[in-house]
Each structure stands twice: as C-alpha cells, then as structure tokens.
Amino acid sequence: MTSQPILEVSGLTMDFGGIRALNALDLDVASGEIVALIGPNGAGKTTFFNCITGIYTPTEGNVWLTPPGGKKVSLNGLKPNKVTERGLARTFQNIRLFSKMTVLENVMIGRHCRTKAFILGAILRDPRTRREEQDILETSYAMLEKVGLAEHCDEFAENLSYGAQRRLEIARALATEPLLLLLDEPAAGMNPQETIELEGLIKKISREGQAILLIEHDMKLVMSLSDRIFVMDYGRKIAQGTPREIRENPAVIKAYLGEEVDA
Amino acid sequence: MAVFQELKKGVLISLWFVFLTFPVMVIKVDPIARTVTWRWMNALYMAVGTFIIYTLVQFFIKRRGRSKPASTQKEAGSSVIHRLLDNPRRRAMLFVVLAVAAIAFPQLLSSYQTNVMTTALMYVVLGLGLNIVVGLAGLLDLGFVAFYAVGAYTYALLNHHFGLGFWTILPVGGLLAACFGILLGFPVLRLRGDYLAIVTLGFGEIIRLVLENWGEFSKGPSGISNIARPSLFGMELDLHGSIVFNYYLMVLFVIFTIFVVNRLQNSRLGRAWIALREDEIACQAMGIDKHRTKLVAFSLGAFWAGLMGVVFAGKTTFVNPASFTFMESAIILAIVVLGGMGSIVGVILGALILILMPEYLRGLSQYRMLAFGAILVCMMIFRPQGLIANIRRTYVYKKTPNDAQAS
Numbered sequence: 001m002t003s004q005p006i007l008e009v010s011g012l013t014m015d016f017g018g019i020r021a022l023n024a025l026d027l028d029v030a031s032g033e034i035v036a037l038i039g040p041n042g043a044g045k046t047t048f049f050n051c052i053t054g055i056y057t058p059t060e061g062n063v064w065l066t067p068p069g070g071k072k073v074s075l076n077g078l079k080p081n082k083v084t085e086r087g088l089a090r091t092f093q094n095i096r097l098f099s100k101m102t103v104l105e106n107v108m109i110g111r112h113c114r115t116k117a118f119i120l121g122a123i124l125r126d127p128r129t130r131r132e133e134q135d136i137l138e139t140s141y142a143m144l145e146k147v148g149l150a151e152h153c154d155e156f157a158e159n160l161s162y163g164a165q166r167r168l169e170i171a172r173a174l175a176t177e178p179l180l181l182l183l184d185e186p187a188a189g190m191n192p193q194e195t196i197e198l199e200g201l202i203k204k205i206s207r208e209g210q211a212i213l214l215i216e217h218d219m220k221l222v223m224s225l226s227d228r229i230f231v232m233d234y235g236r237k238i239a240q241g242t243p244r245e246i247r248e249n250p251a252v253i254k255a256y257l258g259e260e261v262d263a
Numbered sequence: 264m265a266v267f268q269e270l271k272k273g274v275l276i277s278l279w280f281v282f283l284t285f286p287v288m289v290i291k292v293d294p295i296a297r298t299v300t301w302r303w304m305n306a307l308y309m310a311v312g313t314f315i316i317y318t319l320v321q322f323f324i325k326r327r328g329r330s331k332p333a334s335t336q337k338e339a340g341s342s343v344i345h346r347l348l349d350n351p352r353r354r355a356m357l358f359v360v361l362a363v364a365a366i367a368f369p370q371l372l373s374s375y376q377t378n379v380m381t382t383a384l385m386y387v388v389l390g391l392g393l394n395i396v397v398g399l400a401g402l403l404d405l406g407f408v409a410f411y412a413v414g415a416y417t418y419a420l421l422n423h424h425f426g427l428g429f430w431t432i433l434p435v436g437g438l439l440a441a442c443f444g445i446l447l448g449f450p451v452l453r454l455r456g457d458y459l460a461i462v463t464l465g466f467g468e469i470i471r472l473v474l475e476n477w478g479e480f481s482k483g484p485s486g487i488s489n490i491a492r493p494s495l496f497g498m499e500l501d502l503h504g505s506i507v508f509n510y511y512l513m514v515l516f517v518i519f520t521i522f523v524v525n526r527l528q529n530s531r532l533g534r535a536w537i538a539l540r541e542d543e544i545a546c547q548a549m550g551i552d553k554h555r556t557k558l559v560a561f562s563l564g565a566f567w568a569g570l571m572g573v574v575f576a577g578k579t580t581f582v583n584p585a586s587f588t589f590m591e592s593a594i595i596l597a598i599v600v601l602g603g604m605g606s607i608v609g610v611i612l613g614a615l616i617l618i619l620m621p622e623y624l625r626g627l628s629q630y631r632m633l634a635f636g637a638i639l640v641c642m643m644i645f646r647p648q649g650l651i652a653n654i655r656r657t658y659v660y661k662k663t664p665n666d667a668q669a670s
Contacts, residue, residue, distance in 0.1 A: 080544075081547045081551055084548060084550035096544060109546070112549060122532050
C-alpha cells in the first residue's frame with residue numbers, strides 16, 4: 001500500500017454560483033489499490049468525479065496523474081477526452097451507454113483514444129488500419145469476456161439487463177486502458193445477486209493490478225472491497241482511513257446518523 | 264363490441280371532417296353571376312373518403328399491434344433488400360443486374376429520361392453526403408444546400424472569369440465547400456438538436472441572400488449562364504452526347520460515394536459519429552474529441568454537396584440563387600429521413616422515390632406538395648425508422664471475434 005500514488009488531488013474546490021460543492025478536497029490513490037469515496041447524498045462525490053475527469057472545470061486545486069515509471073502530469077483544465085487519453089476512465093451513475101449500438105461496438109468506442117485511423121485510413125483501408133481494426137476487435141472482445149458479456153456481443157446495448165449494462169460500462173471504460181478506473185455507484189439499483197457478481201468482478205479487475213476509485217452507497221460492498229476509504233460531507237473530507245478505522249470514526253457516524261441529542 | 268365502437272368513432276370523425284371542409288368543399292359562390300351553388304355530393308365524398316381512410320389506418324395500427332410480440336425475431340432480417348445483401352451470391356447477382364440496367368439506361372430511353380435520372384442520381388449523392396451529418400453524426404443540418412451553392416458558384420465564377428474547366432474545378436469546389444463546412448462547424452460545435460437546426464437554416468439563407476444581393480460578385484438573381492459542360496478528355500460533346508456523358512459521370516459518382524461512405528461508416532471514425540449521436544458526454548468520457556469529430560462530419564458532408572454543386576453547374580450550364588432555396592435542403596433532408604437515417608440503401612431508395620415520383624406524376628403536379636407532406640406524415644406514423652432501417656448488429660465482425668477466440 002506504500003507504492004507510489006497514481007492519482008493525487010490537492011485542494012480541489014468547486015463553486016456553483018454561491019454554493020461551494022467541493023471544499024479544498026485532498027485525495028490520493030496508489031497503484032493497485034481500491035479506494036472508496038463515500039458520503040451522504042449531495043455530499044459532492046459525483047461532482048468530484050466530474051471535476052477530475054474534466055466535465056466541470058474546478059474553481060481551484062490541482063489534479064495530478066502519475067503513470068507507473070513515468071512523469072507526473074497535470075490534468076487541470078483538460079477536456080474530458082484528453083483526461084481519458086491520459087488514463088482516467090469512468091462509468092456513470094445513471095448509465096450512459098450508446099444504446100443503439102451493439103454491445104461489442106460500445107466497447108470498441110472505448111478503444112478510440114488508443115487508436116489512430118482517420119479519414120484516409122478509413123477510406124483506403126491500408127494494412128495498418130486493418131491491423132488496427134483487428135486489434136480493436138480482439139481487445140474489445142477480450143474485455144467483454146472479462147466482464148462475462150461475450151455471448152451478448154451482437155445485441156443492442158439497450159436490450160441488456162440493468163446489471164449487464166453496468167458491467168458493459170465497466171468493460172467500455174477498461175477498453176481505454178486506464179491507469180485508474182473510476183466507478184460511480186456501480187451497484188446502484190442492482191439486486192443482491194448482481195451485487196455479489198459485481199463484487200467478484202471488481203476484485204478480479206483489481207487482482208490484475210488495476211487501481212480503482214469508486215463511489216458507492218452499499219456499505220457492505222464498500223467495506224469488503226476497499227483498501228482505504230475517504231468520507232465526504234458537504235463538500236469536505238471528514239475522514240479517511242481503512243474500513244475498520246472509518247467504521248469507528250465518530251465524525252462519520254455523525255454524518256450518516258446525525259448527532260446524539262442530550263436528553 | 265370493439266368493432267362497433269370503432270365504427271361509431273369513424274362516423275363521428277367523418278362528420279367532423281365534413282363540417283370542417285364544408286365551406287370549401289360544399290359552398291361555391293360565383294361572384295359574377297351572384298349565385299351560390301351547393302355541392303352536396305362533395306360532402307358525401309368527403310364523409311365516405313374520411314371514413315375509409317380512418318378505418319384503414321385503424322386496421323393497420325391494430326394489425327401492427329397484434330404482430331408486435333413476433334416482431335422481435337423478424338427485426339433481424341427486416342427487409343427484402345437486407346436479406347438480398349446478406350447473401351454474397353444474390354448480392355453479386357443484384358449488382359450485375361443493377362450495373363447492366365445502369366449502363367443500358369441511356370441507350371434505351373430518351374435524353375429526357377436520362378436527364379431526369381441524372382438529376383435523381385445527383386440527389387442520391389447529396390443524400391448520402393447529408394446522411395453523414397444527419398444520419399450518422401446526428402447533427403440536424405437544415406442548410407445543406409448552402410454547400411451545394413458554394414460548389415455550383417465556384418465552378419460558375421471560375422469558369423466565367425478564368426475559363427477553368429470542369430475537371431480542374433471539381434476538387435476545388437468540393438474542398439471549398441468542405442472549408443465552408445468547417446467555417447459553419449466552428450460556431451455551432453456547442454449546439455445540438457433544434458438549436459443547431461436553426462443556426463444551419465440561417466447559414467443556408469445567408470449564403471443564398473449573399474448570392475442574390477451581391478451583384479458585382481455573383482451577378483445577383485439573374486445568375487451566371489453559359490457555363491462549360493463537362494468535357495470528355497478535351498472533346499466537346501453535342502447536347503445529346505453531353506447528357507449521356509453526364510449520366511455516366513453521375514453513375515460513377517454514385518458508386519464512388521457509396522464506396523467511400525460505406526467505408527467511413529464501418530470505421531473508427533464512423534463508430535465515433537454514431538456514438539456522438541447517441542451520447543455526447545459518454546463519448547467524451549471515452550476519449551473521443553467531440554469537436555474534431557463533429558467538424559469532420561460537417562466538412563465531409565459539405566464536400567459531397569460541393570462536388571454535386573460543380574456537377575449541377577456543369578449539367579445545367581446556368582446557376583442562379585433560385586436553385587438553392589430552403590426547399591432544396593428540405594428535400595435532401597426528406598430523402599435521408601424517408602430512406603432511413605444512416606442507411607445507405609435507404610437513402611438511395613429515398614432519393615429515387617422523392618425525385619423520380621414528382622417527375623412521372625407531372626399530371627398531379629398541383630397536388631405535389633400535398634402528396635409530399637402526406638407521405639412524410641404517413642412514414643412517421645408507420646415507419647419512423649425510414650424505408651430501410653439501418654441494421655448494424657449483423658456487422659462484419661461477427662466472424663472475427665470467433666477467430667480471436669480461437670487464436
């Protein structure tokens with residue numbers, strides 16, 4: 001756990017008009033680690049994701065990404081597609097698949113930022129483009145096998161079951177070869193069986209060395225998966241530590257259950 | 264009992280229609296003779312006609328509703344044409360038949376027919392060009408004709424002032440139109456849907472109004488005439504020869520366009536366009552440069568329009584702004600929507616139907632726009648996905664993943 005950090009966030013602040021949605025937030029994720037970000041509804045967790053992936057431009061603060069053995073790069077002010085190119089891939093809380101495309105094509109879109117063919121390549125279909133296309137296909141299919149959707153590869157994404165759609169989002173994000181995978185409430189709306197399968201999937205991905213940062217409300221899942229947990233409330237970080245430390249942290253209990261009232 | 268209810272509703276609707284059309288259809292005032300004629304038979308026709316149409320519509324809706332559960336498996340091979348195209352042997356046969364028909368057409372039929380067919384083929388290419396923008400990338404462009412005008416005027420002006428020939432200008436016209444596509448693309452990158460439609464509509468009108476009013480540049484509404492026809496290796500052709508030549512030229516153009524658009528559609532770029540149409544935010548989160556992808560779609564669509572503009576100017580030897588009204592944009596868009604967004608076969612069929620039908624139904628020309636509207640409304644009710652829906656699931660990859668699995 002003392003390996004070098006992949007993602008470092010310092011002093012991240014986001015204002016929407018007069019509302020401070022994020023307040024000087026610090027967070028770091030090391031390689032190979034599963035880190036969870038929890039907090040009551042409206043604490044600013046999804047805003048945090050949107051800020052570091054470039055969908056929002058944060059008011060203040062720095063986001064750094066360090067590829068293994070590489071140089072630290074700043075993600076400040078980059079467009080979402082550039083952030084993904086640098087190595088942050090995400091899933092969405094409310095599923096955002098390309099519903100009229102097939103399952104396989106959805107994952108193939110994830111390969112977009114790792115491939116190059118453009119207009120001329122597409123028209124001429126030279127050997128390099130054909131090789132690239134074949135590579136896209138094989139990698140995408142391998143991703144589908146990893147999340148257990150290979151047999152559905154020719155179906156439209158919108159026809160998948162809810163749990164399968166969530167897994168497809170993960171496969172699509174993995175296809176971008178991220179340094180860090182961001183999962184926004186992957187278990188939301190899943191039945192207990194699907195949640196167990198998801199837990200297995202996340203563990204499997206993590207065992208392959210993938211660093212994961214996840215937002216989740218299902219405490220059982222969070223406690224069993226995470227190496228470390230950050231807790232947010234009203235845009236601030238109120239606690240961080242191992243699952244055991246968090247469970248006993250009075251500030252966290254207060255945020256979730258409210259303060260004890262003296263009789 | 265349900266049938267009785269439906270009939271009652273049908274009768275009421277017909278009566279309502281008779282009431283609505285009463286002043287127009289029944290009363291006829293002759294202001295000179297100062298008489299009023301009551302044409303009661305018209306009311307009867309109206310009632311019977313409405314009732315029959317209503318019953319037919321209801322019948323088809325009911326039938327469609329009943330066959331719904333079975334339709335899921337039918338969807339895969341939804342149309343005859345797709346089934347034809349799926350089988351390589353039948354596909355080859357279809358292509359041979361089409362090729363023979365295309366070659367024989369001008370030899371068998373008059374120059375008038377050939378000319379009409381050339382126009383239809385031009386709209387096929389225009390439709391395929393717009394299909395990139397609207398069908399694939401999902402950017403509703405109502406000013407497509409502006410790029411067509413850019414191409415046409417490029418050829419007209421350069422030919423008029425500098426005497427440059429068709430083949431020299433052809434790529435220039437296309438590229439210039441593509442530049443205009445990028446020019447229009449920049450300010451509208453952030454827009455989507457209705458807002459984009461309004462801006463592109465405005466852009467189309469701006470181009471037309473500039474051409475109409477900037478007399479020194481474009482000769483205004485009187486247009487530019489005596490534009491050189493396309494030449495065949497420097498040979499000048501007579502009128503009939505030139506018509507036939509234009510026709511073969513367009514056939515080649517159509518083949519070229521189908522080839523390019525098909526390849527684009529099944530490429531990394533084509534997938535990015537479709538993904539952009541489906542969900543912009545997810546698209547960006549997957550590392551697709553939204554702005555670049557949109558600009559490329561705009562400029563490629565405009566490129567085809569520019570090429571066709573040059574061909575148009577060469578074919579008619581005369582251009583003026585009246586050829587580039589919003590009506591043209593609307594027809595090209597209707598071709599794409601009627602044919603089926605994103606479907607190449609659909610767009611070809613749509614263009615042939617929408618351009619040839621009015622030509623051969625000249626007798627009914629007064630009702631042309633009426634029929635046009637009625638067809639589009641009916642399409643939206645019965646087949647919103649277009650004549651031939653684009654099927655992507657039986658994609659070329661089906662085989663390849665298995666190979667990947669085996670290796």
